[in-house]
Amino acid sequence: MSEKILARAAGVENASAGDILWVDVDMAMMDDILGPRIGIAEGLKEFGDRLWDEGKAVVISDHYMPPANIHQAEIVKFTRDWSKSHGVDNYFEFAGPCHQVMAEGGFVRPGEIVLGTDSHTCMGGAFGAFATGVGSTEMLGILVTGRTWLRVPETIRAVWRGRLPSGVMAKDISLKTIGEVGHAGATYKAVEYSGDTIDGLPMDERLAITNMAVEMGAKAGLMRCDGRTREYLEERGITVDENRVSFSDADAEFAETYSFDAAALTPVVACPHEVDNVYSIDDIPETAIDQAYLGSCTGGRLSDLRAAAALVKGRKIAKGVRFLVSPASVPIWKEADLDGTLATLAEAGGTILAPTCGVCVGLHSGILAAGERCISSSNRNFVGRMGSKDAEIYLGSPLSVAAAALAGRIADPRGFIREGI
Amino acid sequence: MKAKAVIEGRALKYGDNINTDIISPPQYMELPVSDAAAYAMGAVDPGFAEKAGTANIFVAGKNLGSGSSRETAPLTLKYLGIEAVVAEFFARIFYRNCINIGIPAIECADAGRISEGDELEVDTAAGVIRNLAKKESYACSRIPAHISALIEDGGLIGHLRVEKEGRK
Structure with missing residues (x-):
């Protein structure tokens, strides 16, 4: 699934794990704590002080919201002023943590490349997007060129089958998976969650799982786009571009497969x-x-x-x-x-x-x-x-x-x- | 500033899972890096900022830089004079951040053999770390070609600058 999304974004026919591709970025997200203030605003001045595409940037003040002291208030003010002066209409504050704002705002769509200055950007993988965290300098490069290089990751599959018992939630699935794979077990890799347990979860719950893929070191946490994904986005005025929806093939290769029984989970x-x-x-x-x-x-x-x-x-x-x-x-x-x-x-x-x-x-x-x-x-x-x-x-x-x-x-x-x- | 192919200096040594919350504690991120640096590594080594003045190679075990995407982690190390980071392996965002700000991030399976204070020569071109104190050599990762260009230009921004202005 990663291979297909990244190949499309790089404009190549096929991609395999290990390939390094220059990809076009569909959505660039910045927050307050690691956004414009960390070298991005200053650095951009050297490159014309303009974004490659203002419509593809979202800035969300969330960490220092509401500001608890003068330092935090100054950072939020800087972030707000910078967004305004650089034509970023998608600026939010007092809205909530950035990943939820991105999800509800319809900024994360199946098959797209979504990069953000926060490690939990991987949450967007629940929409079948390739979403991952980047540093501030890398974000500056994206704002200048609209592109970045990504190594196509190997994929670990986490298959969950069965019905969750009463009192057990998606968060338990998330933590159990991390416990088994280990906090560095998916370093440089993607984790693809599948199985009838995942298919049966509403989007709210799916997001609690992909959010934490980075806690295994993963670059992305992926789920396939299905009827629930489409319904969630349609409720928010987004029609899914079916040409961009990607699935893992039946014979796709996985670096490892972990199988879990949801009914036995505590x-x-x-x-x-x-x-x-x-x-x-x-x-x-x-x-x-x-x-x-x-x-x-x-x-x-x-x-x-x-x-x-x-x-x-x-x-x-x-x-x-x-x-x-x-x-x-x-x-x-x-x-x-x-x-x-x-x-x-x-x-x-x-x-x-x-x-x-x-x-x-x-x-x-x-x-x-x-x-x-x-x-x-x-x-x-x-x-x-x-x-x-x-x-x-x-x-x-x-x-x-x-x-x-x-x-x-x-x-x-x-x-x-x-x-x- | 050009990156050096061989970085010579003294090691600071830490263990596994030194995450970015440890390197750059969130409570101090609202301060400029120059002020926040005093609190770097505070949870495991409150004396780190002072020690960093006497050593320039940061050595750790497994999974260095896990957690947050915060670039303030490598920026703080750079501010305190760290010229290279060595680990058995890295968390990926931290690895990219180091490269992007021009700090070589070197994988070395034998990082555990290095002790605090050892005199080292890290040869990023040859892929070898020479431990002068212990009279040992360890194989380490070479910097891939597409990345060494970035580091040579002083990081991603230097690289973009060179691309914009043309290579001299």
């Missing part, structure tokens, strides 16, 4: 300080928590908030626990408000925050002190990521986060499940 948790340090939640010893974070581009979508709300409805979070909720975008925030999801979460003791990257990456809105422990529905548990280097981060599904908020310790959400979820 809720899992990634323990500090690596994302592949994954255990079944049954095997985690008594672990008290100070903070439970439900949010981010990985775990703050509508289905995540609704699942957590159903779990905590009519219950109260444990005394002393901070339960922070950040819907992953403004549309999600509004919908979760309208249907009562946010009220349910708040009633249980949750604090509803703005859509932001701030908590996940320890910039503001929920920083951890030394000795504190957090369970989070986000995507990284590296040492020091959410604040103090002496804090601990456990990654789990939105349901596992909600269960921990209620119990005050890491807890199996299946013990809290009632009818209807």
